[in-house]
Amino acid sequence: MVGPTSGLPGSFAMERGETPEEERQSGRHVLPTSLESHSLKKSNWGFLFTGIIGGALVTVYAVATPFITPALRKVCLPFVPATSKQIENVVKMLQHRRGSLVDIGSGDGRIVIAAAKEGFPAVGYELNPWLVWYSRYRAWREGVHGSAKFYISDLWKVTFAQYSNVVVFGVPQMMLQLERKLELELEDGARVIACRFPFPHWTPDHTAGEGIDTVWAYDLNSFRGRKKRS
Numbered sequence: 001m002v003g004p005t006s007g008l009p010g011s012f013a014m015e016r017g018e019t020p021e022e023e024r025q026s027g028r029h030v031l032p033t034s035l036e037s038h039s040l041k042k043s044n045w046g047f048l049f050t051g052i053i054g055g056a057l058v059t060v061y062a063v064a065t066p067f068i069t070p071a072l073r074k075v076c077l078p079f080v081p082a083t084s085k086q087i088e089n090v091v092k093m094l095q096h097r098r099g100s101l102v103d104i105g106s107g108d109g110r111i112v113i114a115a116a117k118e119g120f121p122a123v124g125y126e127l128n129p130w131l132v133w134y135s136r137y138r139a140w141r142e143g144v145h146g147s148a149k150f151y152i153s154d155l156w157k158v159t160f161a162q163y164s165n166v167v168v169f170g171v172p173q174m175m176l177q178l179e180r181k182l183e184l185e186l187e188d189g190a191r192v193i194a195c196r197f198p199f200p201h202w203t204p205d206h207t208a209g210e211g212i213d214t215v216w217a218y219d220l221n222s223f224r225g226r227k228k229r230s
């Protein structure tokens with residue numbers, strides 16, 4: 001309980017049986033209770049404010065870093081989602097196709113989800129964990145989580161040998177290296193679909209769309225046949 005004299009100068013000294021003069025001489029200065037709780041409240045606000053600012057900075061850093069780091073890699077492949085026309089064109093190229101599908105650098109999962117809706121067991125490999133978690137959520141929300149799977153992986157460390165349909169929306173700087181990788185890994189019956197940027201040496205078997213929505217389909221069978229003949 002706080003006494004009636006609380007907050008008045010000398011009241012603590014008196015409560016302890018000391019005169020204010022004795023307290024001053026002993027060097028024991030005690031803050032009045034109201035002042036003490038006021039400064040405590042102030043320091044609590046200080047802690048809360050620092051915590052909120054610190055938390056916000058950590059969150060911004062954690063969310064932004066995976067989107068910025070692709071720009072710092074040897075091959076800069078940023079997140080640019082496929083347009084709906086581009087997706088339509090990819091789906092066109094999948095008509096009469098069967099087997100599994102992979103999207104290399106799957107972004108927010110839109111190609112994989114569209115393919116899963118067409119009945120393909122579809123997989124996406126993506127470096128950015130936020131995009132992978134978001135893709136999983138989207139697949140679940142759209143009811144295709146059973147056939148649309150997403151993995152946090154570097155595309156250069158994954159083998160695509162097991163896939164019959166490969167989709168990539170890359171950048172020109174990576175297409176030559178990817179062309180070589182896929183040529184070594186894919187089975188004869190596989191089809192590769194490139195969005196927006198074609199492969200530099202392969203000849204496409206089919207093309208759909210125009211401008212930024214263009215997609216090119218390459219059948220490994222015909223590519224290898226042509227190579228043998230020449």
Ligand SMILES: C[S@@+](CC[C@H](N)C(=O)[O-])C[C@H]1O[C@@H](n2cnc3c(N)ncnc32)[C@H](O)[C@@H]1O
Binds near residue numbers: 079080081107109156
């Ligand atoms: C142009 S976006 C295409 C996204 C998606 N395929 C689409 O069509 O909407 C390329 C994606 O590749 C991802 N990426 C970049 N480097 C990668 C790497 N080394 N391994 C896997 N994914 C990568 C990026 O984070 C980005 O989401």
